[in-house]
Amino acid sequence: MAESNTVVIIGGGFSGLTAAVEAAEAEKDVVIIEKNPYLGGRVAQLNKYFWKLCPPNCGLEIQFKRIKNNARVKIYTLAEVQDIKGEEGNLDVAVKVNPRYVNEKCVACDACAQACPSYRDNTFNFGMDKTKAAYLPFNQAFPMQYVIDRNSCAPNCKACADACKYNAIDLGMKSETINIKAGAVIMAMGWNPYDASKIDNLSFGKVQNVITNMMMERLSAPNGPTQGKIVRPSDGKEVKNIAFVQCAGSRDENHLPFCSYICCLASLKQAMYVREQYPDSKARIFYIDLRTPGLYEHRFLKKAMDDPDITLTKGKVAGINEDPETKDVIVEVEDIFSGSKTEMKFDMVVLATGMEPTTKTSQTIKNVSYTSDGFVDIGAKKGIYPVGTLKNPVDVVRSAQDATSAVIKGIQSLRRI
Amino acid sequence: MAEQVISPDLKFVEDVIASGGGDLKKCYQCATCTVVCNVTPDNKPFPRKEMIYAQWGMKDKLISNPDIWLCHQCSDCTAYCPRGAKPGEVLGAVRKLAIQHYSPTPLSKMVGDPKYLLILFAIPVLLFLSYIVPKGYLDVSAIPRGEDGGIVYSKFMPVFPQIDVTFGAAAFFAAVCFVLGIKRYWTDMSSGVGAQGNIADSIKTTISEILAHKRFEKCNVTKDRKIAHLLVFYAFVGLAITTTWAIVYLYGFHYDSPYPLYDPLKLLGNASALALLYGITLVTGNRLKNAEKAGKGSYFDWLFITVIYAIVVTGILSELLRLANIATLAYPTYFAHLVFVFFLFAYAPFSKMAHMVYRATAMVFARHTNRES
Amino acid sequence: MEKKYGVYICKGCGIGEGINVEKLANNVKGMVCKTHDILCSPEGINLIKEDMKNEGVNAITIAACSPRVKTEEFDFPGALIERVNLREFVVWSHEPNNEETQSLAEDYLLMGIEKIKKGDLPEPNILQDLSSTILVIGGGVSGMNAAIEAANAGYKVVLVEKEAQLGGFANRLYKKIPTGEYFNKPLIVDTDIDKLIKEVESHPDIKVYKSSKIEKTEGQPGLYDVTVSTNGGSETIKIGAIVLATGWKPYDATKLDYLGYGKSQNVVTNIEFEEIAKKGNGKILRPSDGKEAKKVAFIQCAGQRDSNHLPYCSSMCCATSLKQARYVRQNNKDAVAMVLYKDIRTPGRLELYYKEAQNDPGVMLTKAEVKGVSDAGNGNLFVEAENTLLGEKIKLEADMVVLATGMIPTTREPQEYLDGLALAGTKGDEAKAKYIEETPKPEFILNLSYRQGPEIPSLEGAYGFADSNFICFPYETRRTGIYAAGGVRRPMDMSEAQDDAAGAAFKAIQCIDHVSRGVAVHPRAWDITFPDPLLIRCTSCKRCTEECPFGAIDEDEKGTPFYKINRCRRCGTCMGACPERIVSFKDYSVDIIGSMIKTIESPDEETIRIIALVCENDAYPALDTAALQRKKIDSSVRFIPLRCLGGMNLVWIADALSRGLDGVLLLGCKFGENYQCHFVKGSELANYRFGKVGETLNKLQLEAERVQLMQVAIAEYDKLPDMINEYVERVKEIGPNPFKGF
Incomplete structure (x- = not known):
């Protein structure tokens, strides 16, 4: 059996979330590494799904509920994988976790945002409006936790920290690199709009x-x-x-x-x-x-x-x-x-x-090979499995389907070595 | 609406591919090409429909279609084509096949095919050799000199009959081929299309348009083509005037060449030659520069460019070597010059040179039928 | 469990400012009750933990924020926990320091305490002698892949194939489309189906039954008894979960006579064309005279995207025809393949395949509406088409x-038969008997011995495919433990079917894992509670067995229900359906909710009090979000979450109204064809029951408008407060319930 019962899932969009909850519900330990301060990825930005015209937050709500009720899922937001070393069954994933400047004591009361004097382009809305530099990514965000965009802060301002009654703001937070042992890795970094x-x-x-x-x-x-x-x-x-x-x-x-x-x-x-x-x-x-x-x-x-x-x-x-x-x-x-x-x-x-796989512009993971158009090669290395839009442009149904199928490959990796 | 029977002509598809339309089959009919094309009429625009006709080998719909000539190969279509199907190059290939179609001598096939290049050159080479070999002029010292001891090309290759009869015959042959070709082309084009207005007016407007090179201004990707083509075009006009002028000198005034450098004829001729050299260099440069976006061009195109290049280079060198009195080089260079000029003239109806005639005709027709206004 | 109660009230996030917390705490009698400035802070959590340790508190009411947040903090294993949503439902959505707001907080707290008093800590119900063997039905590409994936993940697999050999459709193919890069690569490759078959047949953990059928499937996940019949003999096997991979059949081309099928031998289907290519080893010899075909016309969407035939797109035919065009061309450079399409559908990276396959002098394509195929003599055919890129009306000789x-799922015929049977059943026994007599019975696949029928129920608009209705949860079917994969689930190509099979195999494994721990399968995958009906009070009305969305309840001849717990998803629909109120979960029952409602009283005869039964998956989060945006809601409304609105029992409405409450609001999710209910039919069933509320209201001589059902999506938080407030206004216009105070 593998040294680790952990599956690291890179990307907390719909593919990553699906892989994570499915694996966790099959009694595997799961770590989600998400680049954004929230989970849900592109799906969180959608108004409705085609063809059903139903709101994506409905499915996300279920996924989040499954996570909240499952102690096997650990989440790192604002985190990026820097390197993967080792072999199937015994992988070492180096992750850089960027500071949120807000800790888990945050209750989402909005006091920090109200006190904050600075604004930033709202990337969640593609810059069509602005938020305060202390902001909640969106109103159904998970984790329900504010974040501070330090690049947009006024110099030496600590209005947010002063306004917080819950001791939830730490402007001195630093980025850190952590290493996670994993038996298998699922790559679910999704896509960017072209x-x-x-x-x-x-x-x-x-x-x-x-x-x-x-x-x-x-x-x-x-x-x-x-x-x-x-x-x-x-x-x-x-x-x-x-x-x-x-x-x-x-x-x-x-x-x-x-x-x-x-x-x-x-x-x-x-x-x-x-x-x-x-x-x-x-x-x-x-x-x-x-x-x-x-x-x-x-x-x-x-x-x-x-x-x-x-x-x-x-x-x-x-x-x-x-x-x-x-x-x-x-x-x-x-x-x-x-x-x-x-x-x-x-x-x-x-x-x-259209969709450009994130691996078109950023190929930090060297253990796999990439196609000429930037997708991850399907015949990737054992133990590391690309899913969803990293393999082929697909919709949410097919992402979820593919993510589910990747979990069995992960389980096989944990078992094989 | 009458039912149209489609019989795909695979041979024609292969011909288009072999003639420079190698990416033809990648087209998926999105119509980006027609939209980015600034020279197409809005009604039934090209080149999207030409692309599918070519994909299906619908030769009849293409060969007699004036639209293929209204295209000036700006290559905007090629640059923006999402499939890399290079519509500009495809239409160029279709035009080549159209030229061959309307000038149906064995030469038409030979000009378009590198296999026959040697034979095509062998004809003028043998012809001109047949004039000089009997006189022993392969030995340069045997060639008579001018009064001042300088090189006089007419003593090497007399103007009459050798030059004038040969080129006169070549020009006549070309003219006949053109007339026949154009006549058939016009008949094909006008079948089922009602002509309107005064043909003379259409011709007049077309000529003034050609003289101004207005169409080229509409190109985006190959903006720089206008000046290049304009130079080449007017250089040819200048050379045509020079030639006519020389005929007047020779037969009107019995004034033999070589003419002094200050002679206005000489000035015009030399200026035209330099313009041609500069123009054709620009053409080549532009083509190489734009190759990535606009396509590399076909053998057919490059043969034509090379021949012009050769003519202008051998022409200028002939003059310089004559003035420098380097006989061993001057005569062979002049010989080569004659060969290239022959190539250009005699094969004009089958080469890219024919584009000026077919394009002008198509433009007149388009105007005459209100395809263009 | 002997309960020791503790009530903890948080003053943070504006609660302390919005209501009088001390006054609120004074309502709590006879149990530990503490307040804290920030209950979710380590100090707050510690306060609770200390009480658990020192006082033995094990039934904890936390009156703070929504149960949707701070879940990690307020997790106390071994204790019964009830979260009272004072923050979102009270202070964030109501005027502060107001008598009505205070009263609202008191009601919520009392309801929470009442719930914890009535509820009990659940223990999982783990059934014995569970099997972890996976049954895969269908030995095509999907089935074989599912078998291999499951076996490689450490599970025993039984694979049942109807034909004498494995392989399915792939056996009939000449070549397949490769995956990966296409530029300068071969465009047709061997199917390698033999290798796959060999791998399956030689796998130590896969047992293959060929020429076999499923005669009967009894039981429930983990405890299926599946009877497999092979050549007259039969064997019963213990099975844990099932992958349904029975694939598809080609559409009956004889219905396409306008396209010449059946009239000319030289009109063939794409499957027949594969067989021709395979037989000729790449040479295309036409059926009529064995001559090599040089001009082949491909008519796309033959009987597809056509309301007279198949109203859908089978999604794989465009790429298949491009592949087959290659067959035409590969051995014959003079041959042409002409493809007439409606749209070329090569989604994703298959576009690159399209480009390479099309880049061949003899492959010709045009958009066209094909009108007919007629005889052109000598075995040749004319194809007539309109609106093509070549001309408005064209004729081609081929x-x-x-x-x-296109593809028809193997599940379609049984479903249509069963739907017809159900329909006949509604017209009476005679009609039913007539239907059974006159309608040819198709071959069934699963032969489930379920009260709700022997196959996976049909899904509206799915044309017989065993698909999921959910975008987010593609493997959900209405039969727990049975997961469809490949062409039987949705039209798909072979490479997608491979991945799909792996996904379905995983879901089967996951299901086996869950039942082994006594946990529900999706979506309540943490839930160890289970319905525990008090059957001595059952009147055999069959409502629960009929309404259960997952067919979890069977019944004997007398109609007494048998709960097959491993099929149950814990939505509580049976609890809502039961007129005898006998279905209970440890922490969720008719009595618990009913008792909570009973704690609500109007302070006087004029003050309106309304209860709202709320779907916890959609409406509840929408209410939370509205509160986050500080949207105000009328303070007469008290929200009570339900696992699913399908659990709504009419007795609650009757009790509430007869006790003087002024209205009952039901907030469920959207139902109908594109339903959003995670338990399939919850809000629709609630709506059906709601249709009967009239009787109760009539009896009480109350106005029908007092009870209302609204369909709310999770994203309608912007509209929901207004919808509720308008409803309250209408109730206020009607006036107070005359039963108030009785």
């Missing part, structure tokens, strides 16, 4: 009312920058006429050569957000192929097609400009079936940007 | 046509 500003012809960052699909999730969410009201960035106008640009970076060898899988369904879903919020609105989706493979997925497409105010147009948008007067967005596209190249005007345009 | 037909 940097849309790299797609120069789609004008993200140049035209104000062009946003990304992940920003659209935040804009639609009740805990987003507008409390769920879908309005455009330039002037806060209600979005009544919206376009979705599919494959913004995906299926494009100049950007992401693979299909990001989720974007067609995500845009259909977001079109429904707008249609639900503003019954007199119109949405148009520009696509190359509509990729809604499966049962429910295809039914979801059908549902969108049955709405006369959602139009699906075959043709990829390849140029975006701004009407300087109205700040409306002008897209250039060939409507393939009408056979003409046209310009169309919208209140706001959402770029269906 | 010497062979391949129909990309």
Whole structure:
């Protein structure tokens, strides 16, 4: 048997969480290493899931409850794996734990934030609003614990520490490196939205009312920058006429050569957000192929097609400009079936940007090999198992499925040596 | 709507691939190309539809299509193509096949295929050798000199009949091929399409557009092509004027070459040559610089560029060597110059050179049929 | 357990400022009651621990924050603990220092104390002679992978395959699509199915039954008795958990005569095309005359994405046809493969496969709506299509046509039969008998001897697939201990099926582990309580056996229920269903909740008091979140969490109203086709029961509006306070309950 009964799970997004609770409930000790100050990853940022249109926090709530009731799960937030040494059954994982400046005595009373004089860009909302430098990542965050962004603090300010009645703030906290013994490691570091500003012809960052699909999730969410009201960035106008640009970076060898899988369904879903919020609105989706493979997925497409105010147009948008007067967005596209190249005007345009595996930009774990497009090679080393979007762009269902399947591999690793 | 019978022509697909459209089959019809193209008309834009026709080998839809010539190969499409299918290069390949299609002599195939390169060169080489070998001019010292003892190329290769008859015949042959080709092309293009307006007006506008090189301004990725192509274009115009002028001198005034360097004809000729050298160098430089985004170009293209390069280099060298009186080098260089010029003229209808004729025709047609306004 | 009570009230987080804690503590009579400034601080925790040690306190009421936070701090093993949510439910959501707020805090505290008085520390119910053997049904790629994964994780496996040999569909394939990189790599590779079969058959921990079927599955997780019949003989095996990997069948192509199937021999399905390629060892010889096919048309979505046939997408056919186009081209450089698609669906990294497979001079693709296939003479065919990229209406000649037909799960036929039977049953015994007589009975798979039927129940909108309704929990079925994998669960390709099989095998292992510890399986995976019905009072009304979402309760001929605890998920739906109130858990029963409700009294005849029974998975966290944002809720409402609204017993409503409370609000999760209930049907069943509330109200001559059910999602914390307040306003308009004070 392995020297350790521990499975280290890198990443506390949906894949990592699933692997963690599943393994813990099979009586394995689990350590989650999460880079953010909260668990839930990308899923926590979503307003609703496709095709069910249910809130992701519902599933997260169950996962968190499973963790709260399971002493085998240990969590490090604001932590990153620096190195893995050793072999299957006897791995040594070096983890750098960054300071939160708030300890577990925090009760989430908000006094620190109220006292804090400084602001920071709210990364959870993709910079669409600001939070205090002492902040709670979002209102259903787990752990329910504040965090201090020291880079945004005013010099020598300790207003938060002074305001805290619970002795929960320690501005002198330092980062530390810890080593964890593990029998197996599950890599679940997920994905980043592709940097849309790299797609120069789609004008993200140049035209104000062009946003990304992940920003659209935040804009639609009740805990987003507008409390769920879908309005455009330039002037806060209600979005009544919206376009979705599919494959913004995906299926494009100049950007992401693979299909990001989720974007067609995500845009259909977001079109429904707008249609639900503003019954007199119109949405148009520009696509190359509509990729809604499966049962429910295809039914979801059908549902969108049955709405006369959602139009699906075959043709990829390849140029975006701004009407300087109205700040409306002008897209250039060939409507393939009408056979003409046209310009169309919208209140706001959402770029269906794709998923870039986090291992595209950061390959700190040297024990595994990577594909040319930055995914972890599936035939990875025994004892270290990549899951979910580190292997292939997938949705939440498939991430959970894959994470579950990785646990059995982990168990085999613990048993084999 | 009439039902259209599709019979894929695999041979044509393979031809397009072999002619420089090697990435053709990667296209997945997203239409990025048509959107980023600034020279296409908005109605039934190119090159997306050309890509699928080419993928299915629908030769008829492509060869007689004026759109393939309205494309100026800016390569914006190629740069933005998400699949690396290089529509610009594919259309270039289709244009090559169109040139071959409308100039149906065995030469058309030979010009497009590196296998035949030696044979193509052998023709002028043997022809010109046949003039000089009997006279023993392979021995440089045997070549008569001018009155001042300087090198006079017309004494090596007399203007009449050798030069003028040979090139006159080549030009005539090329012209006939062009006329026949264009005639067939026009017939194909106009089948089922109603012409509108005054053809003379269409021609006039097209010519003024070509003279101004307006289309090139619309290119993004290959912005720098305009100046290069403009230089080459006007250098050729200058050289054409120079040649005409020389004919006037020779047959009108019986004034024989070589002409002094201060002669306006000489000034124009030399200026044109330098412009051509500079222009073609820019063309080459741009192509190499943009290769990553716009594609490397085909054999067909590079043959044409190389020949122009060779003409201008051998031309300038011939003059310099003549002035420097280095006979052993001057005569062979001049000989080579003649060979390259012959190559350019005689094979014009089958080479990339033909693009000027077909493109001009397609532009006139497009205007005439309101495809473009 | 002899209980020694301790009540601890926290003054932190604004509790001390919002209410009079001392006054609150004075309500606690006859037990230890202490307050602390910060109860979750080490000093606060120590206070409790000291009392446990010194005073023997073992039944602890903690009146502080929501039970959703500070779980690690307030964890005292061996003690019965009740958390009273003073912070979120009182001070954060109500006006401070107000009589009504104080009264609210008092009610919550009294309810908490009442609960701990009635409740008991649970002990797990661990059944004896448990088996940890995993049964895998189906010996295709999914089943074999599930078997190997489970066996390699240290479990004994029994694999049952219907056919005489293992392999399933993979046996019929010529080649498969590789995984990994595609550029400059082979695009078709051997399936290696023989190696896999060998691995399974030679594995010491896998016992394979071929040409076998499941005759009967009795029992429950850990204690299944599965009867396997092989060639007339049968054997009963003890099984712990089951992986259902019976795969799929191709759609019946004879229904696709408009595409020429059945009319021309040269129109074949994608599966038949594999067999042709396999038989010719790569050569494609067409069926009619054995000539080599040089022009093959592939019609995608043949009978798919089509409401007349299969209204879904089988997701693997696009890549399959691209692979098969390779077959056409590999030995014949003059051949063309023409693919007519609706959309090319090669999601994820399969896009790279698409690109490489398409990059072949003879592979031609166009989007098209295929209208029909007709005879073109000499065995050739015309394919007619509209709205193509080549023209609005086109006609292609092909010497062979391949129909990309879709997948039908093997579970579909039994489900349709059983659904039909259930429907006939609702029309009476005669209709049922007629149905049984007239309808051909399909082959069943599991043959469960469950009261709720022999197979996995059908899931609305799943077209017979044994899928989960949950995005987050893909392996959840309504039959505990039975996990579906591969093509029977969802349309998927072979490589996904491999991973899926591993996941299902793991869930089976996990289930075995849980029942061995007497713990519930998902989602209450920590719960050692279990329903313990007082059967002597049972009237055999069968409501519990009918309503249990997981089919956990069987019954004898008289209708007396038998609880199969290892199938139970502890949602308490049976408790809510039981009119005799006999179903109890140690810490959760009709009596406990009823007693809590009874502690609530209106201070006078004018003051409104409403109880809200709240789903603890969705509505409760939504209320917490609203409180975090300091949203105000009318102070007449007292929230009582339920494990699931399915546990709501009508007697509580009747009691509450007859005792003078002014309204009852039920907050459950969303139900219907896209239900969000983690126990499948809880809020829907509550709604069904709620439909009967009218009788009670009529009897009491009370207004129907006093009782309301709301569907609330966890993310509706922004709307929920207003929804509740509006309801309270309506109750106030109706006026106080005339029974008040009786």
